[in-house]
Amino acid sequence: MTAELVRGQNLPLPHTRLEVRVSAGAPVVCGATLADAEGRLSGAGQVVHPGAPRLPGVEVPGTAAMEHRLVLDLDALAPEAHRLTVLLALPGGGGDPGAPAHFGALAPPRLTVGVPDGDGIATYTLTGLDTESAVAALELYRRQGAWKVRAVGQGYADGLAAMLADQGLPPMTAGELAAAALAAAVPTAPPATAQPAATPLTPGPAVTGPPPPRTADGGSAAPTTAVPLDRATTDPAATGATARPPAAVPGATIDYSHPRRSTASRPAPAVERAAGTGPRPPAPASAPAPATAPAVPVAGDAAGWTMDERLYNQVWGMFEDLARTTAAYRSAIDFADSRREQELDRALADPRARIGSAGDAARAAGGARYEELSARARETLDRDLAQLTAESEAVEPALPPAYARWDHPVWLGYRPPAEPAMAVRLGDLRLPERPELRIPMLIRLPLERGLWIDSGRGGSAGSLMADATELRRLAAGTAALHAVRLLAAHPPGGCAAHLLDPGGSAASAFASLTAAGLVSAPPAQGAAGVTAVLDRLVRRVELVRMAVRGGATDALPPDIDLADQLLVVNDFPYGFDDRSVTRLRYLADEGPAVGVHLLLVADRADAAAYGPLLDPLWSALLRLTPVPDEHLADPWVGHAWTYEPPTAPAGGGALARVLGELGSTRR
Structure with a gap:
C-alpha cells in the first residue's frame, strides 16, 4: 500500500533499487544532490542535472518535461553520500520565455517513490508553493545503516542557485551550475505550445475537511473539518462533506491541494x-x-x-x-x-x-x-x-454564528438562518506546543453520524478528578449546548428535537430547551416513553427510506415530518430494554441518510452487560467529552489533539438570545 506523505514526514524504505516518478503541470527540470552527513555539498560534482545526468547510483532525465523518472541504486552511491535530495526547477532561467515563472502558477507537482516499474512506496504532493521557482522535494537519507525518505517541500523564490548555495556550494559556483543545468534542459524541452500548462481544477463550493478520527476504543472520533481523527482512520465521508469531483478537462491536472x-x-x-x-x-x-x-x-x-x-x-x-x-x-x-x-x-x-x-x-x-x-x-x-x-x-x-464560540458577540445579533449552515462548531482543538492556540473543531452539516457525549472516565485529568455525578451533569449540559447549536444552524422548522431522559436526571440541563418550546414534547421518561419515541422515529426512517428508493416521496403520510430530526438520549442505557437497544442501533445506522440524527449521552461502562452487541453503535458515533481530553488522534502525522468542549456563555446572554429567537419561530 502506497503511503501519502505530508511535509516533514519520513518513512523507511524497504528497497535500495528505486525510481522516483515525477508528474508536474508544466515542463520542469529534475535533478538530485548527493550531500554528506551534515547535508553539505563538497563541490559541483555532487550535483546530478540535465548537463551531467549520471553519477554512481543515480540517473536523472536530460531534458525538461512534465513527466520524469529518476533511477536510483542507493547501494551504489559513494560512501560519503548520506543524503540524496530530489530537486525540481522551472526552466525559465535557461532561456525558455514560455515557461512559468513560479510553481504557484501550476498544479502541485506529485512525486512517487517506488520499485522500478512496480508498486509505489510513498507519494508526496508539493502543495503550498507560491513564488518559488525551485524546490527541494524529497530527501532519501541514511539512518543507522538503513535508508529513509522524507517529504521536504522546501521552496526557493530565488531559484536553483539559491537552493545549491543553501546546501553549501559557494554562491558563484552555485550560480554557474544552476545556469548550466537549466540551459542543458531547455533546448530539447518540448515547446510551450506543444504541452500547455495544466489548469488547476478546484473543487466546487462544497469542500471536504480532513479525514475523520477514531477513538482509542475503536469508535469513531472527530471528523476533521478542522478536526483530527481518533486512533485509526475512517472513511472521509464520515466528515459529512459533500465534495464534488472536478469535471475532467483534456490535458488538465487535478490540483490535489486542499483547501x-x-x-x-x-x-x-x-x-x-x-x-x-x-x-x-x-x-x-x-x-x-x-x-x-x-x-x-x-x-x-x-x-x-x-x-x-x-x-x-x-x-x-x-x-x-x-x-x-x-x-x-x-x-x-x-x-x-x-x-x-x-x-x-x-x-x-x-x-x-x-x-x-x-x-x-x-x-x-x-x-x-x-x-x-x-x-x-x-x-x-x-x-x-x-x-x-x-x-x-x-x-x-x-x-x-455556526462557527463561533458561545462568547462571540455575533450571537447577540442572532437570527435564524434562511438556509442550513454549512458546518457547526463542536469545540476547539489544540496541541501542547502552543496550548493557547485553539483551532475551531467544525463538523459539516447534515451530520453523517451521530454524536456521543462520553459521561464516563475516559482517562483525561479532568474526568479522573471529577466524581461520577459531576461528569454526568457536565455531559448532560454539554449535550444541551450541542443541541441548541444544531437547532440554531437550521432555518425555522428545519430541525425538530426529541428528548429521552428515562430517569429524569437531566431535567435541569434540558429545562431551557423545554421552556423555549424547542422540543416536540417534554422529555420522555421511563421505558414506555422511550419505546414510544423510538417507534415513532423508526417508522419515519423506514417510510422515508422506502419512499426515496421508490421515488414516491409525495406519497408519504401527512404525519411524516420531513424536517431533520434530532434525538437526544440521556443516561443510556437506563430505561432501555433489548428491543429499544436494537431500535436505537437501527436509528444510528440508518437514520442519518434520511435526516434522523442521534445525540447520545452515555458511559460505555454502564452498557458493558451488552458486550460486543453495542460495539457497532459506539463505532458509528463521533465521541466527544464534557471535559478537555486527548482522545482525538490525527492519522496524518499521529498527533494526539486535545479536544475542549464548548462552555455556556458567561451571564447566559447569548444563549438566552438564541433560545428566545428559536422559540419565537416555533410559536
Missing part, C-alpha cells in the same frame, strides 16, 4: 532540511536574499463561493498547518536526540574514551549539538506558530 488557499498570508510549515536536523543556517551574505516576511493574515483567505465557505476552508487550512509544522518540529527534535546518541556511541565505542576528559568532552559536544539543533527547530516552530496565532486572531472575529 486551495492563498499562501501569501502564511509561510509554509517548518520543514527540517536535512533528515530532520532543523533549519539550515542563513546562506552566505553574497547569496540571494530569502523571501520577505509574510503578509498580514486576512479572514476569508481561502477558496470558496461564499464567505462562510472560505472561512470554513481557512479554518481547515489552519488545522492542517498546525499539524504539519508541529510534526516537523517533533521530527527535528527526534532527529537531534538520535544524532546525539549516535555521536556518543561513536565517541565512546573505545572503552578507553569512556572515562576522563575525552569522555566528558564527547558528552559535552553531543549535548551542545543537541541544544543547537533543538533551538533552531524551536525558533522555526515559534515563527510559524506566531503566524498561525495572528491568523487565528484575524479569523475568530469574522466567524458566523
Whole structure:
C-alpha cells in the first residue's frame, strides 16, 4: 500500500533499487544532490542535472518535461553520500520565455517513490508553493545503516542557485551550475505550445475537511473539518462533506491541494532540511536574499463561493498547518536526540574514551549539538506558530454564528438562518506546543453520524478528578449546548428535537430547551416513553427510506415530518430494554441518510452487560467529552489533539438570545 506523505514526514524504505516518478503541470527540470552527513555539498560534482545526468547510483532525465523518472541504486552511491535530495526547477532561467515563472502558477507537482516499474512506496504532493521557482522535494537519507525518505517541500523564490548555495556550494559556483543545468534542459524541452500548462481544477463550493478520527476504543472520533481523527482512520465521508469531483478537462491536472488557499498570508510549515536536523543556517551574505516576511493574515483567505465557505476552508487550512509544522518540529527534535546518541556511541565505542576528559568532552559536544539543533527547530516552530496565532486572531472575529464560540458577540445579533449552515462548531482543538492556540473543531452539516457525549472516565485529568455525578451533569449540559447549536444552524422548522431522559436526571440541563418550546414534547421518561419515541422515529426512517428508493416521496403520510430530526438520549442505557437497544442501533445506522440524527449521552461502562452487541453503535458515533481530553488522534502525522468542549456563555446572554429567537419561530 502506497503511503501519502505530508511535509516533514519520513518513512523507511524497504528497497535500495528505486525510481522516483515525477508528474508536474508544466515542463520542469529534475535533478538530485548527493550531500554528506551534515547535508553539505563538497563541490559541483555532487550535483546530478540535465548537463551531467549520471553519477554512481543515480540517473536523472536530460531534458525538461512534465513527466520524469529518476533511477536510483542507493547501494551504489559513494560512501560519503548520506543524503540524496530530489530537486525540481522551472526552466525559465535557461532561456525558455514560455515557461512559468513560479510553481504557484501550476498544479502541485506529485512525486512517487517506488520499485522500478512496480508498486509505489510513498507519494508526496508539493502543495503550498507560491513564488518559488525551485524546490527541494524529497530527501532519501541514511539512518543507522538503513535508508529513509522524507517529504521536504522546501521552496526557493530565488531559484536553483539559491537552493545549491543553501546546501553549501559557494554562491558563484552555485550560480554557474544552476545556469548550466537549466540551459542543458531547455533546448530539447518540448515547446510551450506543444504541452500547455495544466489548469488547476478546484473543487466546487462544497469542500471536504480532513479525514475523520477514531477513538482509542475503536469508535469513531472527530471528523476533521478542522478536526483530527481518533486512533485509526475512517472513511472521509464520515466528515459529512459533500465534495464534488472536478469535471475532467483534456490535458488538465487535478490540483490535489486542499483547501486551495492563498499562501501569501502564511509561510509554509517548518520543514527540517536535512533528515530532520532543523533549519539550515542563513546562506552566505553574497547569496540571494530569502523571501520577505509574510503578509498580514486576512479572514476569508481561502477558496470558496461564499464567505462562510472560505472561512470554513481557512479554518481547515489552519488545522492542517498546525499539524504539519508541529510534526516537523517533533521530527527535528527526534532527529537531534538520535544524532546525539549516535555521536556518543561513536565517541565512546573505545572503552578507553569512556572515562576522563575525552569522555566528558564527547558528552559535552553531543549535548551542545543537541541544544543547537533543538533551538533552531524551536525558533522555526515559534515563527510559524506566531503566524498561525495572528491568523487565528484575524479569523475568530469574522466567524458566523455556526462557527463561533458561545462568547462571540455575533450571537447577540442572532437570527435564524434562511438556509442550513454549512458546518457547526463542536469545540476547539489544540496541541501542547502552543496550548493557547485553539483551532475551531467544525463538523459539516447534515451530520453523517451521530454524536456521543462520553459521561464516563475516559482517562483525561479532568474526568479522573471529577466524581461520577459531576461528569454526568457536565455531559448532560454539554449535550444541551450541542443541541441548541444544531437547532440554531437550521432555518425555522428545519430541525425538530426529541428528548429521552428515562430517569429524569437531566431535567435541569434540558429545562431551557423545554421552556423555549424547542422540543416536540417534554422529555420522555421511563421505558414506555422511550419505546414510544423510538417507534415513532423508526417508522419515519423506514417510510422515508422506502419512499426515496421508490421515488414516491409525495406519497408519504401527512404525519411524516420531513424536517431533520434530532434525538437526544440521556443516561443510556437506563430505561432501555433489548428491543429499544436494537431500535436505537437501527436509528444510528440508518437514520442519518434520511435526516434522523442521534445525540447520545452515555458511559460505555454502564452498557458493558451488552458486550460486543453495542460495539457497532459506539463505532458509528463521533465521541466527544464534557471535559478537555486527548482522545482525538490525527492519522496524518499521529498527533494526539486535545479536544475542549464548548462552555455556556458567561451571564447566559447569548444563549438566552438564541433560545428566545428559536422559540419565537416555533410559536
